[in-house]
Amino acid sequence: MNKTPLLEINGLHASIANKEILRGLTLTIYPGEVHAIMGPNGSGKSTLANVLMGNPNYVVTAGGAKLLGQSLLELKPDERARLGLFLAFQYPVAIPGVTLVNFLRQAVSAKQGRDVPIREFRQLLDQQMNLLKVDRDFARRYVNDGFSGGEKKRAEMLQMAMLQPRMAVLDETDSGLDIDALRTVAEGVNTLMNPEMGLLLITHYQRLLNYVRPQFVHVLVGGRIVKSGGPELAEELEANGYDAYEAAAAATA
Amino acid sequence: MTSTIVQEERATRLGMRASAALGEQLADLPAVAKLRAEGAALAAALSWPDGRRERPWKYLDVTKYDLEGLTPAIGAVTRDLVEVRRSCPVTGEQAALVVAQNSEIAIVEVSEAVGLSVAAFEGATGTAAATIAKHLGSRVAPERNRFTALHYAFLRGGVLVEVAANTDVRLPVRIVRGFVSPDQFAAPHTLIVTGANSRVTVIEDFHSSDGELTVVPAIEIVPGPGAEVRYVAIHHWGEKTRVFLEQRTVTERDSAIIAAHIVAGGAVVKGHLESSLQGRGSSSELFSAAIGTDRQHSDFYTVQDHVAPDTRSDLLFKAALSGKSKAVYYGLTRVGLGAKNADANQVNRTLLLSREAKADSDPVLEILTSDVRRVSHGAAAGPVDQEQLYYLQTRAIPLKEAQALLVRAFLGQVIGRIPGEAVQDELTDVIEERMARLR
Numbered sequence: 292m293n294k295t296p297l298l299e300i301n302g303l304h305a306s307i308a309n310k311e312i313l314r315g316l317t318l319t320i321y322p323g324e325v326h327a328i329m330g331p332n333g334s335g336k337s338t339l340a341n342v343l344m345g346n347p348n349y350v351v352t353a354g355g356a357k358l359l360g361q362s363l364l365e366l367k368p369d370e371r372a373r374l375g376l377f378l379a380f381q382y383p384v385a386i387p388g389v390t391l392v393n394f395l396r397q398a399v400s401a402k403q404g405r406d407v408p409i410r411e412f413r414q415l416l417d418q419q420m421n422l423l424k425v426d427r428d429f430a431r432r433y434v435n436d437g438f439s440g441g442e443k444k445r446a447e448m449l450q451m452a453m454l455q456p457r458m459a460v461l462d463e464t465d466s467g468l469d470i471d472a473l474r475t476v477a478e479g480v481n482t483l484m485n486p487e488m489g490l491l492l493i494t495h496y497q498r499l500l501n502y503v504r505p506q507f508v509h510v511l512v513g514g515r516i517v518k519s520g521g522p523e524l525a526e527e528l529e530a531n532g533y534d535a536y537e538a539a540a541a542a543t544a
Numbered sequence: 545m546t547s548t549i550v551q552e553e554r555a556t557r558l559g560m561r562a563s564a565a566l567g568e569q570l571a572d573l574p575a576v577a578k579l580r581a582e583g584a585a586l587a588a589a590l591s592w593p594d595g596r597r598e599r600p601w602k603y604l605d606v607t608k609y610d611l612e613g614l615t616p617a618i619g620a621v622t623r624d625l626v627e628v629r630r631s632c633p634v635t636g637e638q639a640a641l642v643v644a645q646n647s648e649i650a651i652v653e654v655s656e657a658v659g660l661s662v663a664a665f666e667g668a669t670g671t672a673a674a675t676i677a678k679h680l681g682s683r684v685a686p687e688r689n690r691f692t693a694l695h696y697a698f699l700r701g702g703v704l705v706e707v708a709a710n711t712d713v714r715l716p717v718r719i720v721r722g723f724v725s726p727d728q729f730a731a732p733h734t735l736i737v738t739g740a741n742s743r744v745t746v747i748e749d750f751h752s753s754d755g756e757l758t759v760v761p762a763i764e765i766v767p768g769p770g771a772e773v774r775y776v777a778i779h780h781w782g783e784k785t786r787v788f789l790e791q792r793t794v795t796e797r798d799s800a801i802i803a804a805h806i807v808a809g810g811a812v813v814k815g816h817l818e819s820s821l822q823g824r825g826s827s828s829e830l831f832s833a834a835i836g837t838d839r840q841h842s843d844f845y846t847v848q849d850h851v852a853p854d855t856r857s858d859l860l861f862k863a864a865l866s867g868k869s870k871a872v873y874y875g876l877t878r879v880g881l882g883a884k885n886a887d888a889n890q891v892n893r894t895l896l897l898s899r900e901a902k903a904d905s906d907p908v909l910e911i912l913t914s915d916v917r918r919v920s921h922g923a924a925a926g927p928v929d930q931e932q933l934y935y936l937q938t939r940a941i942p943l944k945e946a947q948a949l950l951v952r953a954f955l956g957q958v959i960g961r962i963p964g965e966a967v968q969d970e971l972t973d974v975i976e977e978r979m980a981r982l983r
Contacts, residue, residue, distance in 0.1 A: 344938050345937075345938075346934060347930075347934065367942075367943070368934060368937035369937040369938075369939075369940050369941055369942045369943065372938055372939060372940035373940050377938075378938055380935070380938075383935065384929075384931045384932055384935045386936075386950070386953065387957065388950075388952075388953025388954060388956050388957045388960075389949060389950070389952075389953040393949075394936075394939070394949070397941055397945065397949060398936075398939040398941055401939070401941045401942065401945065402939075402940040450939060
């Protein structure tokens with residue numbers, strides 16, 4: 292195992308609209324690792340994703356988060372992205388008037404800190420679109436505008452492929468997908484994963500984990516990780532649900 | 545006493561005597577001379593539009609400008625023709641090119657001669673003179689208000705674009721008008737007359753220097769049955785130029801007008817755009833994309849009047865405003881008693897990029913028949929969508945670039961509606977260049 296952690300989250304507390312959602316979350320991810328955070332609705336899953344990415348609606352009240360040894364919390368979302376963090380959104384927003392291809396070109400140039408020549412960009416785009424089995428017309432459409440649930444998730448994967456992050460957080464990537472779409476997206480994730488990269492899957496259900504196998508599974512309840520284990524923990528949650536964990540968390544709160 | 549004398553003297557600058565002198569100097573065609581005298585008499589009788597009583601002028605008090613003190617564009621002003629041609633910011637190919645400096649037509653080049661004729665009013669002969677005599681003043685009437693009256697009184701640099709029946713003019717006709725003399729009152733006129741089942745695109749590219757100028761253009765569009773006219777005005781005005789523009793089209797059976805105004809300059813750009821859908825099955829599409837900076841005021845009043853059955857109108861006006869700039873939109877879509885099966889859509893959107901930028905929007909529907917296919921309208925003004933901004937930032941794009949991307953997209957949706965790939969590319973460049981000024 293590599294000695295330098297990729298992502299280190301330490302005693303993180305965060306709130307939205309003065310309501311505390313994360314209450315001391317700690318998690319470390321090393322390169323090459325796939326982690327899954329599972330939790331019931333309202334446990335803080337999406338908050339964690341947004342706080343890591345720097346959504347201005349959330350306020351961090353205590354604790355820290357580092358990527359490659361650098362503290363994330365002072366950085367703007369675009370700076371975090373350039374550092375190598377990527378968030379695949381649960382509900383990506385539509386941007387009418389901006390074509391996916393133009394958006395990607397600007398994003399890739401910003402990420403790489405140079406004006407990527409059009410030919411080089413085209414080559415990269417073609418390659419990644421083939422890899423993810425994305426239709427060629429796809430890139431000419433407006434970003435997420437009128438996309439089906441599956442198309443949105445595929446577009447998120449394409450962005451991830453183009454930006455080549457060191458640490459990717461996938462927020463409920465399985466929601467709203469039928470089984471075929473889920474399989475395609477999962478294949479994409481597996482293709483993109485590499486030994487230098489870390490992956491954090493945030494999910495309510497176990498079904499994505501059948502296709503993208505995590506080494507570590509964590510249970511998030513009440514803004515804290517209450518249990519960590521291997522893949523078997525996901526199966527246990529699928530069978531028994533979160534009730535026992537929620538009851539225990541309520542008792543200690 | 546002294547002040548009275550000064551006032552009288554100033555008033556005559558845009559008075560009947562000056563108007564007559566201009567007509568004499570230009571050796572007016574009889575039709576032009578008649579309208580000039582009419583305009584001068586009306587201008588002397590009419591007062592400036594009053595925003596308290598006239599709705600289209602509600603947000604623009606023109607009495608605060610010293611319009612009486614302006615000097616009409618009289619006298620020879622053309623510079624060296626070779627130099628004019630060289631300084632003329634023209635790229636790409638066109639069917640015909642007209643270059644006017646300070647209202648004087650310097651160059652007329654027609655490269656696609658079959659079925660297309662382009663002529664200056666001044667010195668027009670034969671069929672061109674006959675067409676001018678027949679149509680000039682038929683769409684934009686001198687008596688509409690004091691600006692239109694003054695327009696005819698001091699009309700100069702008129703251009704006729706005439707297309708024969710069944711002619712598809714593939715490349716655009718380009719009219720480049722530059723105004724460089726300060727304290728001037730200029731009244732350029734563009735008359736587009738097309739035969740049955742023809743098609744033409746006219747791009748009018750307006751420029752002016754940084755001195756104070758008032759320009760009152762009129763565009764009259766006369767499409768024949770089944771003909772399509774595309775008219776694009778690019779407002780590249782200098783920072784102290786005030787513009788009061790009139791554009792009016794009357795359609796015939798199955799004819800179509802598509803007109804766009806791209807506002808990328810000017811202290812005041814006030815446009816009154818009107819399409820009277822008198823031909824059955826005819827259509828009107830009006831578009832505008834404006835970028836407001838500093839204290840710019842862009843102000844459009846539109847009328848799309850469905851008179852005949854089976855007529856269609858569409859409208860999309862957008863403005864992105866920074867600084868203390870302001871955009872005013874007041875639009876009327878009228879569906880008359882005889883306009884059965886009308887299809888009308890009218891949308892106005894404004895992006896407010898600063899707290900001090902302002903938008904006033906009032907799209908109005910007036911429907912007199914119950915037998916319509918579809919009639920809709922909408923208006924909205926607000927800041928850049930924060931969720932979209934965040935999303936772009938999470939993809940490594942810095943805030944300022946993300947904001948620019950969203951503004952470009954916002955206005956780009958208007959550009960995307962204007963037919964012709966080359967035209968779209970040119971207009972995208974205009975927007976792009978102007979966006980550098982947004983703060």
